[in-house]
Amino acid sequence: MATEKLFYIDQYRTEETAHVLSCEEVKGGYAVVLDRTIFYPTGGGQPCDLGTLGEATVTDVFERDEEIIHLCDRPLPVGETVTGKIDFDRRFTFMQQHSGEHLVSGVVHRRFGYENVGFHMGSDCVTFDFSGEISAQELKSIEREVNEIIYQNIKTEFLYPDEASLHTYPFRSKKELSGWVRLVKFGDADLCACCGLHVAATGEIGLVKLLSTTKFHEGSRIEMLAGIRALDYMNALAEQNREISNLLSAKPFATAAAVKRVSEELASAQYRVTELENRLFAVKAAQYAGSGDVLLFESAMSPDALRCLTDAVMQACGGRCAVFSGEDGNYKYAVGQGNGDLRDMTKALNAALNGRGGGKPFFVQGSVAASKKEIEAFFAAL
Numbered sequence: 084m085a086t087e088k089l090f091y092i093d094q095y096r097t098e099e100t101a102h103v104l105s106c107e108e109v110k111g112g113y114a115v116v117l118d119r120t121i122f123y124p125t126g127g128g129q130p131c132d133l134g135t136l137g138e139a140t141v142t143d144v145f146e147r148d149e150e151i152i153h154l155c156d157r158p159l160p161v162g163e164t165v166t167g168k169i170d171f172d173r174r175f176t177f178m179q180q181h182s183g184e185h186l187v188s189g190v191v192h193r194r195f196g197y198e199n200v201g202f203h204m205g206s207d208c209v210t211f212d213f214s215g216e217i218s219a220q221e222l223k224s225i226e227r228e229v230n231e232i233i234y235q236n237i238k239t240e241f242l243y244p245d246e247a248s249l250h251t252y253p254f255r256s257k258k259e260l261s262g263w264v265r266l267v268k269f270g271d272a273d274l275c276a277c278c279g280l281h282v283a284a285t286g287e288i289g290l291v292k293l294l295s296t297t298k299f300h301e302g303s304r305i306e307m308l309a310g311i312r313a314l315d316y317m318n319a320l321a322e323q324n325r326e327i328s329n330l331l332s333a334k335p336f337a338t339a340a341a342v343k344r345v346s347e348e349l350a351s352a353q354y355r356v357t358e359l360e361n362r363l364f365a366v367k368a369a370q371y372a373g374s375g376d377v378l379l380f381e382s383a384m385s386p387d388a389l390r391c392l393t394d395a396v397m398q399a400c401g402g403r404c405a406v407f408s409g410e411d412g413n414y415k416y417a418v419g420q421g422n423g424d425l426r427d428m429t430k431a432l433n434a435a436l437n438g439r440g441g442g443k444p445f446f447v448q449g450s451v452a453a454s455k456k457e458i459e460a461f462f463a464a465l
């Protein structure tokens with residue numbers, strides 16, 4: 084027996100009684116069929132309602148041969164009356180996303196002639212795909228137009244044309260339709276065949292925020308948030324910006340300029356550090372002029388600085404120069420020797436000091452998990 088779909092009569096009904104027609108144990112719980120239901124089953128790109136039936140928690144709802152199956156965590160007595168309650172916050176959020184999607188698709192279709200060829204209502208945002216390319220500039224103007232339609236608070240109409248007159252309605256549809264068709268109309272903004280649930284007037288969508296447009300196959304993929312999700316997203320962004328604004332002592336609308344300034348300052352400071360390091364390395368190298376093999380320990384350095392210091396000392400000392408930067412248990416190393424061949428030594432070093440690394444025959448870099456003492460002992464034994 085077909086389940087009576089109360090959600091099409093009133094999409095705001097959050098609680099209703101019904102008779103339990105059947106209850107079967109299935110994988111994952113109990114499949115309960117009622118004579119009528121307020122639970123919307125997954126379909127038309129819209130996730131199902133969740134909630135409770137009597138004492139049972141409803142974990143999934145889907146439609147099979149006109150019957151709506153409520154997957155419950157416990158059995159319900161057949162023939163009894165139960166009260167169903169839906170999680171209306173969840174339902175309403177989906178209604179906002181879904182209705183927002185209609186308005187965006189309607190505007191895109193009217194202005195560009197592109198079809199909506201894919202739709203996914205995820206837990207983070209709604210993505211949909213269009214048959215043509217939409218630029219970032221166009222996205223902004225679509226967003227503005229959609230929000231203006233929201234402000235007009237247009238009443239939603241649901242039309243059920245008969246098969247003979249169906250072709251006279253200029254509606255959008257993803258596939259060829261026949262038989263029972265439900266059309267959802269938002270004034271002149273959109274007319275679309277859809278079995279999902281929608282708000283009663285566009286004002287309830289609240290806000291549509293189009294996050295991005297990217298090239299996808301031959302068209303574009305758009306990311307959208309509507310209603311409370313859009314508000315939450317904008318609040319999270321504003322909070323991020325507030326933190327950046329505090330950290331950089333910049334006004335909220337001047338954070339990008341402040342970040343640009345800070346990165347320029349950082350680049351210039353890094354340039355200055357490199358310059359000073361090179362001078363320091365030259366002074367250090369001069370101390371080891373002609374002294375043969377050298378082993379140095381330094382505090383943590385960048386790989387570039389480590390290489391530069393090793394190179395400078397190697398040129399001066401005339402022997403093998405090994406520099407270890409870091410601390411016990413975690414040293415980065417660089418070893419160089421003018422015309423030397425360090426391959427056998429590197430193998431032995433990595434094996435003895437729990438290390439890894441390599442490079443050219445005369446210059447190698449890597450890391451070891453060993454102590455200063457162990458490293459000194461290794462070089463003393465060479």
Ligand SMILES: [Zn+2]
Nearest residue numbers: 181277278279
């Ligand atoms: Zn819809």
